[in-house]
Ligand SMILES: Nc1ncnc2c1ncn2[C@@H]1O[C@H](COP(=O)(O)OP(=O)(O)O)[C@@H](O)[C@H]1O
């Protein structure tokens with residue numbers, strides 16, 4: 001099977017008439033503000049190196065203006081890099097010819113947008129099959145595939161409606177169906193759920209996770225919301241002023257924030273939902289404990305199991321049921337509380 | 343130095359330093375002569391070039407005049423319904439047609455309808471591609487915009503002169519004069535409509551791998567359509583405003599009756615034909631506005 005991971009290497013983006021000229025200055029430490037004030041150029045991205053693993057959800061997180069949209073648009077080259085590479089299956093997207101790039105966009109990637117960006121003059125189903133239409137796939141075939149994905153995102157019966165007759169959440173389902181119908185290996189989602197109400201947003205996250213369990217696409221998901229990042233992200237990269245300031249799993253970032261900026265971010269996090277029992281367990285089996293908690297469980301779930309059983313401690317068991325360590329109610333609760341130093 | 347000694351300062355300030363009379367005469371003569379040479383060289387060729395246009399116009403005129411009036415009323419009523427989808431307008435149109443016909447202007451009205459239809463079609467065929475071209479580059483836009491400004495503001499009699507010199511009196515020069523005046527709105531609003539297309543939707547088309555042509559036909563044109571249609575509406579109105587000028591160089595219809603009325607001071611004839619033109623304009627306008635509204639029905643993007 002082909003490797004569907006994406007490698008971003010040494011990527012710089014400097015907006016302005018003469019971006020290349022200032023790469024060196026930025027490499028030598030010129031800040032975004034200084035570049036803007038002195039040369040009227042905007043630093044979009046600075047030395048980005050991210051390995052986005054195949055079949056996983058890579059989250060890019062950062063505040064507004066940190067360069068998230070700029071970064072994701074380099075993966076399908078909606079934005080031209082100043083310098084750097086985006087490698088997919090051994091090929092640099094940034095060096096593709098116009099027609100190769102078009103084929104790459106048609107067959108390998110699909111995108112979901114913050115403001116949905118649906119075609120307002122088309123019905124739900126003709127929106128969903130838009131990507132197939134661009135590929136030149138016949139109407140009957142395209143319609144059947146679009147119908148399938150509309151059903152999967154819960155839009156059965158809405159095929160002939162127009163986007164402006166639907167709520168925001170429904171419109172974004174159309175956006176998601178349009179991307180899925182394309183049947184691409186890479187799914188790019190730029191703040192796809194940010195415009196939605198919290199409850200609907202959680203729904204959409206659930207839909208995405210369920211779909212990913214069977215589809216195993218390489219998903220790049222942009223968000224400014226840490227809870228969303230932690231819920232969805234197999235890996236998370238945090239951007240500030242166009243540079244990656246930390247990347248790793250959600251747990252790694254919550255437990256070891258790289259700097260004060262990130263600890264600020266993570267201090268509001270529900271740690272019980274992020275940290276796994278394996279992280280805090282003590283080695284050795286606790287002979288007196290009768291409760292078994294599966295390895296990989298979240299602290300929140302472990303605490304619930306413990307309190308339901310009325311026991312003070314539990315063993316952590318692997319897939320075969322063998323004990324690999326133990327936790328206590330006390331250590332679990334301590335780990336769930338945000339440490340004072342953060 | 344000489345200037346100051348020969349003339350007083352007041353003379354210099356009150357008399358404009360114009361070109362000498364002979365130079366000016368030669369200058370104008372030169373232009374006239376060279377255009378005449380151009381006419382002699384190219385006049386026939388240009389006439390041949392427009393021959394198909396003449397045939398289309400004559401054929402269409404004959405068709406609408408030869409069509410039995412009850413059938414014509416049914417056809418026009420059906421067209422109004424197809425465009426506006428309201429019975430009120432259909433009834434209004436049919437009544438207008440009946441009254442105009444009863445007052446003895448049926449045939450002239452048919453000629454005018456033919457002229458307006460053919461010139462509008464011509465304006466659309468030339469104007470929309472031109473507008474598309476204009477939307478593609480700022481430089482093209484910078485070149486075409488002032489030309490359109492001139493076409494709309496220069497008194498129409500001025501461009502009648504070269505048209506007459508080239509093609510003489512007749513239907514084709516009339517048609518061309520109408521089109522010069524009436525084409526700018528379609529071009530402008532096609533350009534504007536395409537430029538106003540939501541950038542997010544365009545980006546989505548790019549992201550899914552649309553070629554420039556696919557983008558034009560699946561996103562830009564459909565989303566620009568309400569604007570383009572507003573341009574077509576204005577073009578029709580402006581073409582109607584030109585029917586009297588067209589009559590001046592040999593296109594018959596309601597316009598030539600108005601012209602006759604002006605020359606002979608026939609008040610009633612002038613009013614009747616003038617009002618018939620107004621009636622046609624109102625029908626066209628209402629129908630095309632209703633149609634434009636229908637085009638726009640799904641175009642508003644709602645977020646949230
Ligand atoms: N086309 C552009 N020209 C100039 N500056 C831009 C352009 N696009 C984005 N930027 C700047 O680049 C930075 C990152 O923008 P963006 O990627 O949109 O951030 P985010 O998506 O994280 O909110 C911002 O400072 C923004 O102003």
Ligand SMILES: [Mg+2]
Pocket residue numbers: 068069070191
């Ligand atoms: Mg953004």
